[in-house]
Amino acid sequence: MTDEDADTHEDLAWETLDEEVAYACPGFEIVHQDVRLPDGTETDFDYLHDEPAVVVLPFTPDGDVVVVEEWRQAVERVNRGLPAGGVEQADADVAATAHRELEEETGYVADEVEELGAFEAANGVTDAVHHYFVARGCEPTGEQELDFNESIQVDTTTLAELKAGIRDGDVPDARTALAVTYYELFG
Template sequence: MDRESKDGGTGTPDTDGLAWELLDSAIDYSCPGFDVRRDDVRLPDGTETDYHYVDEPPAVVVLPFVAGREKEREEGEELVVIEEWRQAVGRVSRGLPAGTTEPDDDDLADAARRELTEETGYEAGTVEPLLSSEPINGVANAVHHYFVARDCTPTGEQELDFNESIRVSTAPYDDLLAQALDGSVRDGRTLLGVFAYELHGRGE
């Protein structure tokens, strides 16, 4: 039943009797990228039951701005974007580079640099945190850490996992924002990253 917290975030103590008591925990199924975990729990009313969810490492999501194309707002910034086949929805998804962390990743910014290079062949000059989120915490313990990377330059080849099919290009930031707003881009990680940058990070 030993289970280490993987979110790297902060929690709040239960003060109103909502917490479930963890009785046991085990992995029911494993596959590349994530596990399906079963928790045996006792609910606040005393009912004992089980609860299944996706158990996966934290991930990093990168907004990579191309070196030499980070100009004043009216002239437009340019991002490195990817197109990736997503089997779960049966189509190509357009959006931001992202990847899972490794067990020995002590520095999330370094993990963001690595994942950017592996997926796109670009290297970042600087990397700064933007926000962290729990995108689907009803069915998964996933935590996504967002970073803004600047002065990104193409320096090498992609180093993709065996089950990744990714095409790399660049696009004006304003175009990606417009596509996020009109529904053309539907990738949740990309939507949150672009909207958070637009609200909090742009121009800083």
């Protein structure tokens, strides 16, 4: 970034005048801000505050991908996708979260996990950051321990079938599509 770019970006910044949590529930908060735009206009802005999360692309020793079939109430259907979940205070780091979430949601344990990257889920409406991992050597040797509000069935598929599902619209989950695409491009 050049000095000119930095100056231009500074000219785009909004000033936060006041901030409060407008709504809180287990899992996320809605934050309300009073802001001043670069042209001096004062307005308000609301966004969803969400803690960091992980998304795991888990491979068995045979090269199959472990996937979950999970009910998603917001869209009122079963979603086929990858194991994912929030970082907890007890987790040593996001890699530990990836190991934990994989086992809790699927019962599979990974020999190793490697971070692919971290991405902002939808930065126009949320501050959520998802850390993407590839997990290798995944075996069903752990205990599936679902949260009280998780309805999950575990399956395996090939990477080719998962990619076809993404391409054909049968796997509309954006986290899964990003993980697979990023893995194919850079993994």
